[in-house]
Amino acid sequence: MNEGPVLILGARSDIGLAVAHAYASLGRPIQLAARNVQNLDTAKTDLEIRHNVQVTLHEFDAVDLNSHDSFVDALPVLPDIAVCAVGLLGQQEGDEQDPKAAILVMRTNYEGPANILAILANRFEQRGSGALVGISSVAGDRGRATNYIYGSAKAGFTAYLSGLRNRLTKKGVHVVTVLPGFVDTKMTQDLDLPEKLTAQPSEVADAVERATRKHKNVVYVKPIWAIVMTVIRSIPEAVFKRMRI
Amino acid sequence: MKLSGWGKHPVVECQVRRPRDTDAVTEAVLATDAIARGNGRAYGDSALSRTNTIDMRGFNHMLAFDPDNGQVVAEAGVLLSDVIAAFLPQGWFPAVTPGTRFVTLGGMVAADVHGKNHHIDGSFGNFIDWLEVIGPDGAVTRCSRTENTELFEWTIGGMGLTGVILRVAFRLRPVETGWIRQTTHVAPNLDAAIDLFEASLDATYSVAWIDCLSTGAEMGRSIVMLGEHATRSELPKKCRTTPFPTVARQNLKVPFSLPGFSLNRYSVRAFNALYYWNGTRDDETRYVNWNSYFYPLDSIQDWNRIYGRKGLAQFQCVLPLDQARKGLNEMLTEISEAGQGSFLAVLKRFGPQDSRFSFPMEGYTLALDFPVSKSSVALVRTLGQITADYDGRVYLAKDSCLDAQVLRATDEARVADFSDMRQQTGAAKHFSSVQSERLNL
Numbered sequence: 193m194n195e196g197p198v199l200i201l202g203a204r205s206d207i208g209l210a211v212a213h214a215y216a217s218l219g220r221p222i223q224l225a226a227r228n229v230q231n232l233d234t235a236k237t238d239l240e241i242r243h244n245v246q247v248t249l250h251e252f253d254a255v256d257l258n259s260h261d262s263f264v265d266a267l268p269v270l271p272d273i274a275v276c277a278v279g280l281l282g283q284q285e286g287d288e289q290d291p292k293a294a295i296l297v298m299r300t301n302y303e304g305p306a307n308i309l310a311i312l313a314n315r316f317e318q319r320g321s322g323a324l325v326g327i328s329s330v331a332g333d334r335g336r337a338t339n340y341i342y343g344s345a346k347a348g349f350t351a352y353l354s355g356l357r358n359r360l361t362k363k364g365v366h367v368v369t370v371l372p373g374f375v376d377t378k379m380t381q382d383l384d385l386p387e388k389l390t391a392q393p394s395e396v397a398d399a400v401e402r403a404t405r406k407h408k409n410v411v412y413v414k415p416i417w418a419i420v421m422t423v424i425r426s427i428p429e430a431v432f433k434r435m436r437i
Numbered sequence: 438m439k440l441s442g443w444g445k446h447p448v449v450e451c452q453v454r455r456p457r458d459t460d461a462v463t464e465a466v467l468a469t470d471a472i473a474r475g476n477g478r479a480y481g482d483s484a485l486s487r488t489n490t491i492d493m494r495g496f497n498h499m500l501a502f503d504p505d506n507g508q509v510v511a512e513a514g515v516l517l518s519d520v521i522a523a524f525l526p527q528g529w530f531p532a533v534t535p536g537t538r539f540v541t542l543g544g545m546v547a548a549d550v551h552g553k554n555h556h557i558d559g560s561f562g563n564f565i566d567w568l569e570v571i572g573p574d575g576a577v578t579r580c581s582r583t584e585n586t587e588l589f590e591w592t593i594g595g596m597g598l599t600g601v602i603l604r605v606a607f608r609l610r611p612v613e614t615g616w617i618r619q620t621t622h623v624a625p626n627l628d629a630a631i632d633l634f635e636a637s638l639d640a641t642y643s644v645a646w647i648d649c650l651s652t653g654a655e656m657g658r659s660i661v662m663l664g665e666h667a668t669r670s671e672l673p674k675k676c677r678t679t680p681f682p683t684v685a686r687q688n689l690k691v692p693f694s695l696p697g698f699s700l701n702r703y704s705v706r707a708f709n710a711l712y713y714w715n716g717t718r719d720d721e722t723r724y725v726n727w728n729s730y731f732y733p734l735d736s737i738q739d740w741n742r743i744y745g746r747k748g749l750a751q752f753q754c755v756l757p758l759d760q761a762r763k764g765l766n767e768m769l770t771e772i773s774e775a776g777q778g779s780f781l782a783v784l785k786r787f788g789p790q791d792s793r794f795s796f797p798m799e800g801y802t803l804a805l806d807f808p809v810s811k812s813s814v815a816l817v818r819t820l821g822q823i824t825a826d827y828d829g830r831v832y833l834a835k836d837s838c839l840d841a842q843v844l845r846a847t848d849e850a851r852v853a854d855f856s857d858m859r860q861q862t863g864a865a866k867h868f869s870s871v872q873s874e875r876l877n878l
Contacts, residue, residue: 234498234500235498237498237499237500237501238497238498238499238500241499241500241501241502241523242499242519242522242523243523244527378457381455
């Protein structure tokens with residue numbers, strides 16, 4: 193098995209950290225990338241103590257597109273696997289009235305992740321190997337009144353990953369789209385989530401690790417979400433527009 | 438949200454906060470009456486607060502490890518299972534472990550947990566170097582045997598009622614392998630079991646399973662299990678390839694609560710008889726891995742569901758050495774007369790312990806659990822009274838139904854001191870659990 197490092201973009205998120213633990217437990221070195229990365233020092237020590245692997249910290253701002261090239265240049269070594277767990281849920285109702293906030297949600301969930309993965313994709317393509325994982329969302333499968341700003345950006349990201357996979361599949365680079373559904377994290381701590389539909393960050397992490405190991409393309413972390421979203425996608429628009437879901 | 442302890446009794450509507458950093462814990466403590474909660478493995482209502490249950494599982498970072506002396510520094514929400522996963526491959530094992538590895542370090546401190554080696558090593562508190570606790574003023578205080586000693590001594594075994602435990606520095610023990618050399622002995626009755634314990638005081642680990650339903654000359658018939666950490670050289674061939682066996686993923690699971698009547702006196706009697714016969718056949722030395730030796734029930738996820746929706750009532754007491762035979766006989770008589778089969782009845786010899794509010798004292802401890810019903814709750818109260826009659830103590834981490842008078846009767850001086858301390862430090866105003874209110878602590 194390949195034992196090169198795994199880069200976690202958005203490493204402060206619960207999903208990002210859980211993914212780091214999943215790969216570290218297999219002995220892979222970890223590169224944690226986030227804003228104000230120095231205060232991930234505790235997480236770094238924790239990973240090192242638990243899994244006996246090397247962990248490095250890298251300053252990364254998903255929406256500062258100009259910094260992305262130099263960010264990748266500064267990595268000690270080009271990772272084998274890059275997982276993008278960058279995300280911003282926003283406040284749908286507030287953001288509807290605040291274009292600036294809405295744009296930030298769109299940029300954080302789509303533009304930034306797409307841009308950094310584009311740069312990594314080119315380098316992986318050149319090398320002829322690697323895996324890119326995007327944590328997208330079932331919210332991108334159909335726009336709903338309650339979260340369409342976030343959902344639209346995730347829809348863009350999902351489509352981007354799909355195209356990237358199509359382009360790179362013959363170049364030895366694998367692209368995974370992960371659709372977690374509800375996850376019990378900081379991002380959702382104020383929401384009342386149905387237990388049966390809600391995954392723990394560690395379940396998302398295991399799904400990510402399994403997907404890169406088994407070359408899966410699109411992964412619903414909880415299989416029930418594949419069914420739920422198939423149903424939601426198949427509702428005629430004339431009906432859907434009047435529904436509150 | 439509705440919360441309970443591991444026994445699923447009682448179930449209480451609780452306000453829960455999940456702080457992510459120290460400031461958020463401080464804020465939670467200053468807000469209103471609070472109790473910290475770890476992984477919810479105390480059986481009763483120790484970690485429930487209607488107004489302010491502080492879920493500490495977000496504090497799950499390991500902060501330092503010193504391979505020279507086996508000291509781990511970690512946040513209180515770290516699970517013991519994670520400690521084992523991280524350090525057993527390097528040749529370290531918890532110096533003291535309770536019967537489940539899914540407890541948090543904070544919970545282990547608060548209950549001052551004991552293991553099968555209490556008669557030699559004492560409780561978990563003996564292996565704690567220092568603690569950091571958020572007290573009633575919301576500030577973090579470091580305490581140890583040399584610094585803020587009162588807080589240190591009261592917090593170990595203090596059931597979270599001195600403050601919120603934030604960080605723990607504790608020692609592991611070096612082990613050569615993850616295997617235990619287990620020797621099983623059969624005791625035809627309680628006296629024989631106690632004799633076996635007394636003859637085995639130099640064994641590192643000792644514990645007995647008691648058949649609570651046998652009566653007459655067979656009352657208290659037991660299987661006494663002794664254990665030693667196996668050295669590398671003594672391991673049989675088949676174990677040698679994996680000196681530090683790891684745990685497979687949990688695949689046994691109780692998917693839903695069984696109907697309450699699944700555990701009636703007949704099924705329990707059959708279970709106990711089976712176990713006893715199996716033990717008699719198995720009277721020999723064998724090598725078992727650490728997980729099945731220390732945590733047999735952990736491999737069945739949600740095993741508490743076999744007790745049905747109403748949950749289970751646990752009871753654990755300790756009786757002083759000179760009273761143990763008589764007192765335990767009285768209890769076993771009471772239990773078999775009540776016909777309340779205890780699925781798990783465990784007997785264990787404790788060594789001496791001198792601490793402020795921890796459970797253990799030199800003598801014999803008996804742990805039982807029953808499906809919750811009117812009669813089993815009444816039985817637990819009777820057992821509490823017998824404990825008091827014999828100058829014993831009850832274990833608060835297991836209790837969900839005693840009342841304040843019985844607790845006072847078992848442990849009057851220490852309970853009074855504990856309450857005074859809580860008044861003086863202001864802890865009484867800021868920290869309380871459903872249990873502490875029930876027991877008037």
